[in-house]
Amino acid sequence: SAVISQKPSRDICQRGTSLTIQCQVDSQVTMMFWYRQQPGQSLTLIATANQGSEATYESGFVIDKFPISRPNLTFSTLTVSNMSPEDSSIYLCSVGTGVNEQFFGPGTRLTVL
């Protein structure tokens, strides 16, 4: 298994500002992902964070809005840029193990006013 921490756990932000969310894993992992969960909805994959190269974004998500860093095999950041109330969601990072079992962080609850 993997133990994942996220910072901050929650934040309330003003429209037009940016927030960077950190994800730390207790072991080196190859596959790291960022998800968004809008209120009352299931999870939607934003991107796969690749170590040493640009993230791979899913349809509907772009790097300018959600820049991602992955400087090493235990850490990643997701920035939500130029926020609007529609960005209010829980943002989760996850990692995949050797058998592709997924483990999730506790999430970051973002409210944009």
Added chain:
Amino acid sequence: KQEVTQIPAALSVPEGENLVLNCSFTDSAIYNLQWFRQDPGKGLTSLLLIQSSQREQTSGRLNASLDKSSGRSTLYIAASQPGDSATYLCAVIGSSASKIIFGSGTRLSIRP
């Protein structure tokens, strides 16, 4: 394109009952299937992982089965407790093993 469906969307049962949550998927060429629990406003907790070569997995009061040919998985919860109240999500990883597709979840409420 893989689609994952969970029925029912919500379920309320009295404490002590055994119950079954259902998950169906459209593409049987999956790598594995995983069941999660999510408490309100929290992250996901992994409950059970069933690899494509397996038919079921058990952990305590939980038992998950997988029938790839019919595109179905069930999560059986025995002797339900109020602490089991949460949203339960199933997720599949396709044969490319590159990304996970989630169902919409079943919101379970156990009445004391």
